[in-house]
Amino acid sequence: MIAGEPPGAVFGLAARGITKRFGDLVAVDRVDFDVRAGEVHALIGENGAGKSTLMSVLYGLLQPDGGAIVLHGRETRFASCADAMRAGIGMVFQHFLLIDRFTVAENVLLGREPGRAGFIDTAAARSEVASLAQKYQFALDSSARVESLSVGARQQVELLKVLERDARIVILDEPTAALSPAEANALFVVVRRLRDEGRAVILIAHKLKEVLALADRVTVLRHGKVTGSLPIADANANTLAAMMVGRAIDLNAREPRRTTPGDVALSVRGLCAARDDGAPAVRDAAIDVRAGEIIGVAGVEGNGQLEFAEALYGLRSVSAGSISLDGADITSRSAAERRAAGMRYVPADRQREGLVLDFDTVENALLGDQRRTRVGAAVNLRLGRERADAIDARYALAGYDPVRPARAYSGGTQQKLIIGREMTDEAHALICVAPTRGIDIGAAATIHRQLRGVRDRGACVVLVSYDLDEIRALSDRIIVFSEGRISGVVMPELADDITMGNLMSGAASNG
Amino acid sequence: MMSPGILAAAVVKVLPKKATPLVFAALGGVLSENAGIVNIALEGIMAGGAFAAVATSYYTHSVALALASALVTGALLALVLAYFAIAQRADQIIVGMAINIFAIGGTAYLVSAVFGQPGASPQVAGLRDESALTWAAAAIVVALHVFLYRTRAGTHLRAVGEEPRAAATAGINVAAYRYGATMAGGALAALGGAYLSVGETDIYSDGMVAGRGFIALAAVIFGKWTPFGAAGACVFFAFFSGLQIVLQGANVPAQLLEMLPYLLTIVAIAGFIGRARPPASDGVVYEP
């Protein structure tokens, strides 16, 4: 029995005093957390707060160092996630575990395929999954290959995997991270249905608005400890954020502008670019960005914004249109030449694009400029050292050592290294893609401050982000991408969810 | 000058001889790569199988035992690859090269040590009718296709090669499938080597595999990692290999003809004849 529980309410999953250590780091520190039938219990916290670790323990992927798991009132151990699944727990991970080449039916029934004597009855599999999909009103073709599905549809396949095993306890890890507002709303409908079916739902989220809309209870984790657990009626965004960070932070506050934008610095006309597989990604994009202005580029992931940013920086060739910087046409210039003209780029995939992990800090501080700043045939290590020292001075890199390979730094420190390298005074035109993705609130606030600083120094900034709140907080103007086209230009004050949702899904356009 | 008809007929006659060892090796490659393990040690495994068959035949005079020993040798050599790839998380291509060097050098060493004469073994009892192995190869092509695409185990094997994490959370034992597929693949490849020794020539000589293991690897890629595709590619390569034998009397220099299979492999690999994706996790180190 869990203390304070009304008698008889034994159905549910609970963590009682769970502790998990990784070496010296205490990732989860004597946490109590429980979920009952017919409720949605949200678990929120910054990156590294311990949410994923706690869920991994509850799902049998990790063994706790202390405490116990209580299932339906009885203490249990899960030796593996197979145990947890057998016990009726299902989890939908943030990064889907789907086999692209297999069909929906094959993915949902993997490991439990119908058939006799070792052979698979494909027809039975297909119809079984089709009827399950229909029951939850998922518009899925059970014989379609997963690789042909949208992100929202893929998530539905993941949900089907969980529902096919009739999991009574469902864990959803950041489910709306890659969904459009419309797809997110569809998901909410499903989550409410699961709750109404009497299942227990754990929702790991960091979008406070969603938590407030969907959850019945919310628990906040910070540095592995519970800092608050309350029914939703007693919670609001600011108090939750404060519990997450330990101080009052309103990340979404807009700051008053201190400067006025100058002349047009970056000008794009009729830009067309293709994806790696040749399909068109950007169609006829046009925008003027002024010096001292932040343009927010909004849109559901995969609608061409990334290719747009890459084309601006010179990582992707342009099939039509033009780009000019300070009046000079740079459309056919290489990335190195654009860097020389003052363009900088913070890539989406930090670890794989922004750094060479095997190179040391000094060599990484020169990445992109190695040829331009060379001394004869040699790399300018002295300059690299100066840069690395300067980045450390400005951002305080944890464990800074000039000859340490980048691989040895933590993810957050690696991000700071890249941002420090790119957001310098030399940056005249800065292009960022999802700069605070996966970064905790404290560091995100620093990055926001730096972005505003770059703008105030007179640079033009193109900010691609999949976080609408971030876009609204930082942008001076917002453009929205939908299916490769700019479907609209919106001022941040007018960028409410409905307007943005319509523009992002292409249901409306004002471009 | 021979007419095209007679030329073609002559090549077709020699086609099974040329294709069979390639098909065995290629099927071995298909099996292990569909489970996610790249096996470039096919050449060394063929050599190992060829030698083991001859050595066993030399001592036991039994062709059946000779073939069995080839299977065992192939499985053991492949086990080395599987162990280092799975348990040691080593780079599969480097491990494969190591096995090639080790096996080819080892068989040369053993020829001297066992038979007392360097370079080649004495003649041993071999298969009277090696076409039995050709029929077996054809049957295995069909069986492997059915296994991979129609059975539960085969589908699980392919899942392991595509997304081991998804397979693991579905309760599939990733390591077991990878070990099993690699070892079975090795056994098949070794059988291809045995075909060359106790099937065709009844001796073992250094270098008799002559790059067939690598051509088989190309056939796997060319055949898009499917049994029928790889077998078809082998027949295609074998055709040109046969052409070289048949044209030997003509005015074309022998060496230029001998080059044909190798040049063709390069052309095929460069994608002039189509390209496809391998299993998504093929060759990727899996850290559970």
Added chain:
Amino acid sequence: MADALRRAGGPLTALAAALALSSLIMLAFHANPLQALAALFQGAFGSEQGVAETLVQTTALLFAGLGVAIAFRAGLLNIGAEGQLAAGGLCTAVAGASLHLNALFEVPLCLIAGAAGGAIWGGIAGFLRARFGASEVITTIMLNYVAFLGSSYLVSGPLRGDANAPETAPISASAVLPPLLADTRLTAALPVALALACALAWWLRRSVAGYELRAVGSAERAARYAGVDAGRVIVQAMALSGALAGLAGATEVLGLLHRFNAGLSPGYGFTSIAVALLGGSDPIGVIFSAFFFGALQNGALAMQALAGVPKDLVSVVEGLVILFMAARWFSKGRTCLRRPAVAADAP
């Protein structure tokens, strides 16, 4: 210095394990490992002639090993040293026989011809990989066979110098590499190789081109972000790698055989992979591992003659060394190539 010793710890342990296992094999065939080792030592270091010959083997392995190491650092596995060596040797032999200049010009020109031949042969594989995504593992192996057969054809026919044997005409006297030690086969090729290794060490660690090559080998997407044209780097790396192997063939022709024939390549192709791996793909490390394998190969002949152990055992040792080096025990994945590119990389 301490850092270098620590880095050498892995390879040395791998070596010890390989030797131990090989000893077991020898015991299984009633050979005496200690006797074999003694004979090996005797052959490799026992006399002035022996040491010189060891250094001769070292030289060729050093060139080829440097080539494989450079390719490794760019993320490529070059198995084509055999073919590139043959291509280089053939070009050198032809140049040496056709030119009759002052030695001061002739020798460098012939060496350049050899490097060029190897560079082209390696460059083909690099181009196929960069342009079509064709695995360089397979293309270089195929090109080995093509090179062997092609050169064999050429020296039997069009390029045959002497009517009696399938080989090219002897090179002119001014093309011969000056010997380093009288009555031995040791030539000026050795200092050339050592100098090249030092130059490559600097180039790899300090030059912009070396930086970009390492970036492509280690993190191709980041390299692209840094403005590096990965395709160009891949072709250049394979060409450089082939050029070094070609130099191995060139020095073989200019220093030892004075002509090209079909028996030129003494099987350095696979050994050079072992050399590169054991040397940690670092030019200075390769110097030491080339010396080790040179001693091994030279001593193996004595081992066969004196202790009756077939010299192919050396291949077994090589294979085991590579195997253990690849394992996590010893190298922490340092030799791990990015991933095997048996299909096209994303552009």
